[in-house]
Amino acid sequence: MRVLLVEDQAALRGAVTQVLEHHGHQVFQAEHATQALDIFHAEHPDLLLLDVVLPDQDGYWLARQIREAEGAQWTPIIFLSSMDHDVDLWQGIEAGGDDYLIKPVSEMVLRSKLLAMQRLLDMRRQLISVAEELRRANEHLRHQSAHDDLTGLANRRSFNAELHAQIAAARRSGEPLTLILCDVDHFKRYNDSQGHLEGDRCLQHIASLLKSVCRRPCDQAARYGGEEFGLILPNTPKSGAMTFARALQQMLNQQALPHPDSPLGSLVTISGGITTCVPDAETTAQSLLMRADEALYRAKSNGRNRFFSLEMQLDSLQSAPGMATI
Ligand SMILES: [Mg+2]
CATH class of the missing domain: 3.40.50.2300 (Response regulator)
Structure with a gap:
């Protein structure tokens, strides 16, 4: 000693x-x-x-x-x-x-x-x-219970909790909140033709793309389930959300991930549904998710490879009256 x-x-x-x-x-x-x-x-x-x-x-x-x-x-x-x-x-x-x-x-x-x-x-x-080991193990467990193993993004559970919190915050501040749900077009065909390992890699790729476009610390990307992803963009009006979606699509196009069995072309594409609102007393996570899901449905029925904004009644390939095409 x-x-x-x-x-x-x-x-x-x-x-x-x-x-x-x-x-x-x-x-x-x-x-x-x-x-x-x-x-x-x-x-x-x-x-x-x-x-x-x-x-x-x-x-x-x-x-x-x-x-x-x-x-x-x-x-x-x-x-x-x-x-x-x-x-x-x-x-x-x-x-x-x-x-x-x-x-x-x-x-x-x-x-x-x-x-x-x-x-x-x-x-x-x-x-x-031993106490330090326990603390580290707890931290690891906490991280695991909030994140998706494959992509490292937030999982559905922590995404839902975050959505609740952001609705409450936007209700207080009166700022617009945007929710986007998106998924990989014809992902089943991708998996069937390329195999599940490649399918996993594709999801990881999309996840890191989403992470990189969420530049503000308050933006959150999550794996919502399967090939479906969610994005919460606080203080983002509907026009800003559309700009965001177009930028996201542009980046994906630039990355040119091959999808040899896509009926839409030869590349991996995504479709997304956007909803934006200033939450009031009636707004719930459930209602926002339903609206985003409805918008996603519209993006798909309009031909996929696009984002549809429910509030603008417009998809990312169309231009609004008086709006310049990007
Ligand atoms: Mg003495």
């Missing part, structure tokens, strides 16, 4: 140091309390051997300073004193000491006490490492 020995009598300090070093401990020596405190902060010893009567502050003072400074940490403190009244022992323990030995102390007693403290220290370190 790395032991901080605080003792103002040089002869005694030397003798104890010799014993400790003989038994393989590393010793830091201090003559007075304030010097000991500096060494404590600099060296973080495993244990303190602490005299009570010192030239400046006493050992009780030093023990209190250390207990206050170390917070959740614990460094064993053993008092070594010639004051042998019960009340002295009481004061030492009350100040934060873990044991109290009366000088002169035999080598055997000192060794035994150090061994016992070492055991406590080891046990404490083990507990801390």
